[in-house]
Amino acid sequence: MKIHRLLTCVRLAFFSALLLTTSFAATPDELHNELRALKATYEKAINSGDLAPLETIFDAGTTGVTVDNQTFRSFAELKAIFERFQKQFPGVVYRIELKPDLSLLEGDLAIATGTADEYVKTAAGEFTYSSAFTAVLRRTPGGWKLVRSQVTMDPFRNSIVLFFEQKAKVTYGLLGAALGGLLGFFVGRSRAKKRATDARPVTNG
Secondary structure, three states, rough: OHHHHHHHHHHHHHHHHHHHHHHOOOOOHHHHHHHHHHHHHHHHHHHHOOOHHHHHHHOOOOEEEEEOOEEEEHHHHHHHHHHHHHHOOOOOOEEEEEEEEEEEOOOOOEEEEEEEEEEEOOEEEEEEEEEEEEEEEEEEEEEEEEEEEEEEOOOOOHHHHHHHHHHHHHHHHHHHHHHHHHHHHHHHHHHHHHHHHHHHHOOOO
């Protein structure tokens, strides 16, 4: 009787696990649709400045690197980075539009890659640039969880770098003109003194 009960419990556990696995399974199209929903959630959170909806995709193992090379290991750290950015540039407007490739699905993992069009408006000016991203996510019964993400940007050819390059050229150009003017003034003054000295009559005592 005990053996029969034990076998019955084993069967129930097996079928329960099978049922859970079946309910968790999804077609590739369904998985891609879930990932597209995450894209919309991410864009809305960033564009609104309210990152709270992103907290559900973080877990204890989440890590990432932002476009300006800052690392985070939790939602709280990412939020702190975003808040420092807003304090550094009061009134900043930041918009992003993701352009993902078709994600690579491997079991319960998804590898998402693509680019993003980003727009930043500060008191210094307006900047538009493109970045590239890679994100690894794991599908769990509680939803997709971010494993690792990284965003990169061309460090040489982007509107921010070009802005500061142009600003430096103007600054150094004005500085050079000012220094040139001062040098010309002192050279001219020196020559005028020399001509006045040469023109002064020589008297013998």
